[in-house]
Amino acid sequence: xxxxxxxxxxxxxxxxxxxxxxxxxxxxxxxxxxxxxxxxxxxxxxxxxxxxxxxxxxxxxxxxxxxxxxxxxxxxxxxxxxxxxxxxxxxxxxxxxxxxxxxxxxxxxxxxxxxxxxxxxxxxxxxxxxxxxxxxxxxxxxxxxxxxxxxxxxxxxxxxxxxxxxxxxxxxxxxxxxxxxxxxxxxxxxxxxxxxxxxxxxxxxxxxxxxxxxxxxxxxxxxxxxxxxxxxxxxxxxxxxx
Amino acid sequence: xxxxxxxxxxxxxxxxxxxxxxxxxxxxxxxxxxxxxxxxxxxxxxxxxxxxxxxxxxxxxxxxxxxxxxxxxxxxxxxxxxxxxxxxxxxxxxxxxxxxxxxxxxxxxxxxxxxxxxxxxxxxxxxxxxxxxxxxxxxxxxxxxxxxxxxxxxxxxxxxxxxxxxxxxxxxxxxxxxxxxxxxxxxxxxxxxxxxxxxxxxxxxxxxxxxxxxxxxxxxxxxxxxxxxx
Amino acid sequence: xxxxxxxxxxxxxxxxxxxxxxxxxxxxxxxxxxxxxxxxxxxxxxxxxxxxxxxxxxxxxxxxxxxxxxxxxxxxxxxxxxxxxxxxxxxxxxxxxxxxxxxxxxxxxxxxxxxxxxxxxxxxxxxxxxxxxxxxxxxxxxxxxxxxxxxxxxxxxxxxxxxxxxxxxxxxxxxxxxxxxxxxxxxxxxxxxxxxxxxxxxxxxxxxxxxxxxxxxxxxxxx
Numbered sequence: 211x212x213x214x215x216x217x218x219x220x221x222x223x224x225x226x227x228x229x230x231x232x233x234x235x236x237x238x239x240x241x242x243x244x245x246x247x248x249x250x251x252x253x254x255x256x257x258x259x260x261x262x263x264x265x266x267x268x269x270x271x272x273x274x275x276x277x278x279x280x281x282x283x284x285x286x287x288x289x290x291x292x293x294x295x296x297x298x299x300x301x302x303x304x305x306x307x308x309x310x311x312x313x314x315x316x317x318x319x320x321x322x323x324x325x326x327x328x329x330x331x332x333x334x335x336x337x338x339x340x341x342x343x344x345x346x347x348x349x350x351x352x353x354x355x356x357x358x359x360x361x362x363x364x365x366x367x368x369x370x371x372x373x374x375x376x377x378x379x380x381x382x383x384x385x386x387x388x389x390x391x392x393x394x395x396x397x398x399x400x401x402x403x404x405x406x407x408x409x410x411x412x413x414x415x416x417x418x419x420x421x422x423x424x425x426x427x428x429x430x431x432x433x434x435x436x437x438x439x440x441x442x443x444x445x446x447x448x449x450x451x452x
Numbered sequence: 453x454x455x456x457x458x459x460x461x462x463x464x465x466x467x468x469x470x471x472x473x474x475x476x477x478x479x480x481x482x483x484x485x486x487x488x489x490x491x492x493x494x495x496x497x498x499x500x501x502x503x504x505x506x507x508x509x510x511x512x513x514x515x516x517x518x519x520x521x522x523x524x525x526x527x528x529x530x531x532x533x534x535x536x537x538x539x540x541x542x543x544x545x546x547x548x549x550x551x552x553x554x555x556x557x558x559x560x561x562x563x564x565x566x567x568x569x570x571x572x573x574x575x576x577x578x579x580x581x582x583x584x585x586x587x588x589x590x591x592x593x594x595x596x597x598x599x600x601x602x603x604x605x606x607x608x609x610x611x612x613x614x615x616x617x618x619x620x621x622x623x624x625x626x627x628x629x630x631x632x633x634x635x636x637x638x639x640x641x642x643x644x645x646x647x648x649x650x651x652x653x654x655x656x657x658x659x660x661x662x663x664x665x666x667x668x669x670x671x672x673x674x675x676x677x678x679x680x681x682x
Numbered sequence: 683x684x685x686x687x688x689x690x691x692x693x694x695x696x697x698x699x700x701x702x703x704x705x706x707x708x709x710x711x712x713x714x715x716x717x718x719x720x721x722x723x724x725x726x727x728x729x730x731x732x733x734x735x736x737x738x739x740x741x742x743x744x745x746x747x748x749x750x751x752x753x754x755x756x757x758x759x760x761x762x763x764x765x766x767x768x769x770x771x772x773x774x775x776x777x778x779x780x781x782x783x784x785x786x787x788x789x790x791x792x793x794x795x796x797x798x799x800x801x802x803x804x805x806x807x808x809x810x811x812x813x814x815x816x817x818x819x820x821x822x823x824x825x826x827x828x829x830x831x832x833x834x835x836x837x838x839x840x841x842x843x844x845x846x847x848x849x850x851x852x853x854x855x856x857x858x859x860x861x862x863x864x865x866x867x868x869x870x871x872x873x874x875x876x877x878x879x880x881x882x883x884x885x886x887x888x889x890x891x892x893x894x895x896x897x898x899x900x901x902x903x904x905x
């Protein structure tokens with residue numbers, strides 16, 4: 211099985227605060243990796259480093275054959291292969307849902323308007339929001355906006371999708387619709403890395419769960435690990451929640 | 453006929469530096485009182501603008517709108533030439549000072565009003581419940597915090613006032629720009645004279661910003677102390 | 683010319699001056715707007731020397747009175763061997779003046795578009811130019827509209843200084859009339875009224891636009 215994302219002994223500091231202290235893990239193709247941990251454990255930072263939203267201080271990162279560490283990184287090639295969905299959706303408010311989704315395929319992959327429209331229809335249908343194509347983001351609920359954000363990333367046909375706590379900003383009622391979309395994507399074979407607080411979801415959908423603690427990979431295993439934690443830190447985290 | 457290449461000669465202009473110094477001093481003599489008076493009157497106007505007494509609020513509103521929608525040059529001419537023609541003679545300096553104060557007070561009013569509007573009602577309620585008099589509440593809870601909030605905007609406004617004082621040269625106030633005009637007619641070097649004056653104004657702007665910042669550091673000691681505590 | 687009082691011909695002369703005021707204002711706004719756009723983009727450039735140059739330019743222009751800028755342009759023209767013209771000198775100085783102020787206003791508006799929008803566009807593999815053109819600038823334009831309209835008021839008022847170098851706009855027209863009938867109070871009051879009629883609608887419109895978009899207050903120049 212080929213490795214799509216690989217982190218090797220990654221270190222990252224913000225000023226005097228060291229957030230990642232030697233993080234290593236690998237994401238095989240077609241698998242879902244869930245990263246869990248307390249706030250401040252470095253999980254979001256690790257995810258952002260994969261798409262080079264943060265530049266690491268030491269170590270190596272390889273994504274889809276691209277080198278993400280070091281000075282000379284082909285950002286456009288990297289970001290064409292990596293899709294990322296943010297906690298605050300970040301839809302473009304001045305564009306309709308359809309325009310949001312079609313923007314990158316047209317601008318980056320040079321698709322014609324007709325081709326991009328076809329792609330847009332396909333991905334919007336995938337997330338269940340085709341009827342909202344002409345709406346503006348402000349007219350949608352949080353859950354709907356997040357699903358559009360997922361569609362927007364899918365339109366670029368990425369090889370791996372990153373999800374950064376995508377349900378944390380949502381009303382509990384709305385998280386279900388987003389999680390269902392992510393689950394469907396996983397079933398379709400998309401390689402994914404999810405940073406999440408939804409423990410049950412992680413246990414159900416993830417092939418590999420990584421528990422991060424104080425900037426390191428503390429414990430890793432299959433989803434069942436969450437029902438049977440080994441380290442005391444993970445036990446405590448699961449007992450007391452976030 | 454070929455065009456002569458212009459030779460810049462700053463020496464004859466620089467030789468007149470005492471005159472420029474006098475001009476700069478007059479600019480300061482205009483700007484500083486205008487700033488202080490403008491701040492006081494502008495603040496009073498802002499209080500009037502927020503008052504629940506309708507005629508007062510509207511009167512202040514009219515004043516602010518009229519000043520902000522007419523040029524300073526016209527305001528200065530009205531005060532100097534206009535009043536003189538009605539029999540009320542004032543000195544050039546006096547007319548300049550009055551016009552500048554009337555002008556900057558209107559802009560200050562709007563800035564202070566925005567600052568005061570940004571103070572939460574909760575603050576005022578808490579102070580009243582602690583037994584402070586209305587005047588005390590106004591000073592400690594509304595005016596001073598408002599001024600601190602809009603301090604950068606006030607700083608920029610007063611620097612703009614100092615730059616605008618250049619217009620008073622048109623009623624023969626012997627400030628910096630007027631001096632340049634005299635020097636250029638003596639030395640036949642107008643370009644150099646005005647470049648020098650531009651540099652002088654830049655220096656004055658910088659000095660003024662530093663001065664206002666320092667004043668703020670003293671008056672609003674809380675911010676400084678918090679920074680030191682870290 | 684012997685005239686006893688202010689008559690209808692004088693009013694027409696004033697209104698003609700007002701027309702030239704608007705003309706110069708338009709030149710300043712369009713020329714200054716284009717230059718201001720360049721300044722704003724330079725201010726956010728990833729190339730440090732360009733950023734710094736634009737910063738210095740803005741600081742110099744914003745630290746100099748418009749009147750001095752006007753004189754420098756006027757006398758600079760004669761040095762360059764061109765014919766002295768009040769309109770040309772006023773146009774040049776106002777375009778430079780407007781470019782610095784509008785450039786700063788627009789830079790502020792571009793920077794007030796949330797960082798997360800930049801990130802989202804970046805992660806969709808858009809180039810920097812594409813990010814600016816397709817995502818950031820459309821949002822910045824919306825934010826920039828109220829202060830830009832507000833600044834138009836400053837432009838109209840500042841054209842009054844062109845009278846000092848002989849350009850016959852509204853104030854100069856009034857001065858010429860005053861030279862013959864000598865009624866400064868009436869004439870300047872009328873001039874103030876005409877300026878108010880031109881400026882107040884713009885001010886009111888700017889406030890209305892601002893009401894729709896909440897943003898922090900900015901200082902206005904006194905002139």
